[in-house]
Amino acid sequence: xxxxxxxxxxxxxxxxxxxxxxxxxxxxxxxxxxxxxxxxxxxxxxxxxxxxxxxxxxxxxxxxxxxxxxxxxxxxxxxxxxxxxxxxxxxxxxxxxxxxxxxxxxxxxxxxxxxxxxxxxxxxxxxxxxxxxxxxxxxxxxxxxxxxxxxxxxxxxxxxxxxxxxxxxxxxxxxxxxxxxxxxxxxxxxxxxxxxxxxxxxxxxxxxxxxxxxxxxxxxxxxxxxxxxxxxxxxxxxxxxxxxxxxxxxxxxxxxxxxxxxxxxxxxxxxxxxxxxxxxxxxxxxxxxxxxxxxxxxxxxxxxxxx
Ligand SMILES: Cc1ncc(COP(=O)(O)O)c(C=O)c1O
Numbered sequence: 001x002x003x004x005x006x007x008x009x010x011x012x013x014x015x016x017x018x019x020x021x022x023x024x025x026x027x028x029x030x031x032x033x034x035x036x037x038x039x040x041x042x043x044x045x046x047x048x049x050x051x052x053x054x055x056x057x058x059x060x061x062x063x064x065x066x067x068x069x070x071x072x073x074x075x076x077x078x079x080x081x082x083x084x085x086x087x088x089x090x091x092x093x094x095x096x097x098x099x100x101x102x103x104x105x106x107x108x109x110x111x112x113x114x115x116x117x118x119x120x121x122x123x124x125x126x127x128x129x130x131x132x133x134x135x136x137x138x139x140x141x142x143x144x145x146x147x148x149x150x151x152x153x154x155x156x157x158x159x160x161x162x163x164x165x166x167x168x169x170x171x172x173x174x175x176x177x178x179x180x181x182x183x184x185x186x187x188x189x190x191x192x193x194x195x196x197x198x199x200x201x202x203x204x205x206x207x208x209x210x211x212x213x214x215x216x217x218x219x220x221x222x223x224x225x226x227x228x229x230x231x232x233x234x235x236x237x238x239x240x241x242x243x244x245x246x247x248x249x250x251x252x253x254x255x256x257x258x259x260x261x262x263x264x265x266x267x268x269x270x271x272x273x274x275x276x277x278x279x280x281x282x283x284x285x286x287x288x289x290x291x292x293x294x295x296x297x298x299x300x301x302x303x304x305x306x307x
Contacts, residue, residue, distance in 0.1 A: 015214030021077035067096035070224035095224035187288035
């Protein structure tokens with residue numbers, strides 16, 4: 001939006017909750033003119049430039065997959081669609097540091113990718129911080145300038161940028177924590193397997209109103225969150241709270257229904273799987289230090305609720 005792009009939302013895969021490639025294909029085949037109905041323009045941001053793209057129509061230019069909860073979106077399918085329709089891929093890898101798809105790491109697929117070091121992330125700073133990646137040296141130079149008031153060298157400003165430098169104190173924290181991230185991610189993967197096993201052993205399946213999210217065969221997720229789908233989700237969450245078990249709903253309002261995007265004209269029912277996920281998802285406690293006994297307590301709490 002800050003680049004004057006207009007987001008076009010597509011529905012998610014109901015298993016992984018990642019962007020659904022079939023929906024992207026459908027959108028591209030409709031050849032929608034995504035800008036034609038546009039009357040609202042976001043404020044022009046620093047660094048904004050007229051597009052060099054000579055395509056006359058207003059067809060989509062980029063796909064922005066979010067590697068949700070630490071699992072890569074289907075990069076095979078998205079790359080195929082991107083190649084076919086000359087689309088850029090820009091990855092939101094905020095939750096997916098260390099995750100991979102066919103052995104290739106999140107953040108290495110697209111023209112550019114963004115990572116978040118918000119304190120709750122797998123690699124969390126002690127305040128706000130983030131990282132952008134790209135294979136393109138020109139783009140890397142541009143990003144380095146933009147984060148520092150558009151300045152390629154001290155007291156020279158070739159364009160308008162932002163103050164988006166990482167604080168030195170956050171960098172110091174992250175430099176230490178970076179050594180541990182692979183191990184922490186491994187711990188998360190083990191905890192996820194334990195949840196899978198405990199939930200299956202407790203007979204908590206779709207028939208009982210509960211289902212862990214799916215992992216795609218080519219994906220190696222880092223379980224930023226361990227998320228289940230649950231019938232009577234809000235009641236379950238309240239019940240778990242009475243047992244001292246915290247859980248979270250990511251995310252109760254899908255993007256297309258957020259007030260900030262009301263100008264796009266989406267309404268309830270437009271993206272049914274996203275809306276269903278918003279009603280059913282529940283993230284269970286997940287962090288590297290979580291113990292097996294704590295996980296048993298969580299699953300026992302869920303089993304008691306559905307018994
Ligand atoms: C998927 C996703 N995208 C983007 C962000 C934004 O990251 P930040 O808060 O570091 O700007 C977050 C987390 O806050 C996120 O989880």
